[in-house]
Amino acid sequence: MSSPEDPRVADVVEQGGELIADAAEEAREVRAFAEMIRALPAGAPIPPELIQQGLTALVRFYAVEFQLGERWPPFSEGRPMPPTAVMIMSTAMLRACNVEIFELGLWQSWSGA
Numbered sequence: 001m002s003s004p005e006d007p008r009v010a011d012v013v014e015q016g017g018e019l020i021a022d023a024a025e026e027a028r029e030v031r032a033f034a035e036m037i038r039a040l041p042a043g044a045p046i047p048p049e050l051i052q053q054g055l056t057a058l059v060r061f062y063a064v065e066f067q068l069g070e071r072w073p074p075f076s077e078g079r080p081m082p083p084t085a086v087m088i089m090s091t092a093m094l095r096a097c098n099v100e101i102f103e104l105g106l107w108q109s110w111s112g113a
Contacts (some may be wrong), residue, residue, distance in 0.1 A: 019067055021060040029057035059093070066113075 033054040062074060075081040
């Protein structure tokens, strides 16, 4: 987890950057999400709002760790991710943030991500 004393945070700021989120806060959100999932009765559907809460915290957490220099795959190795699922989710995320695929391509070429 990052903290204000974390040298990785200082490196990002020193390079003129700004962290997307606070890793410790997002970790708390992920834990709260896990607790709410655990509290659901067995077999109960997961409400869309709860899925949104989890996605929000996990994406922000992954992004801030990436900014801090972490480079690990987003998906676990033991469970393959179908490309169609990635495209569905990526498209929904880009639309939700009003980002065009062209803008994504520009960002990738500029940032080296």
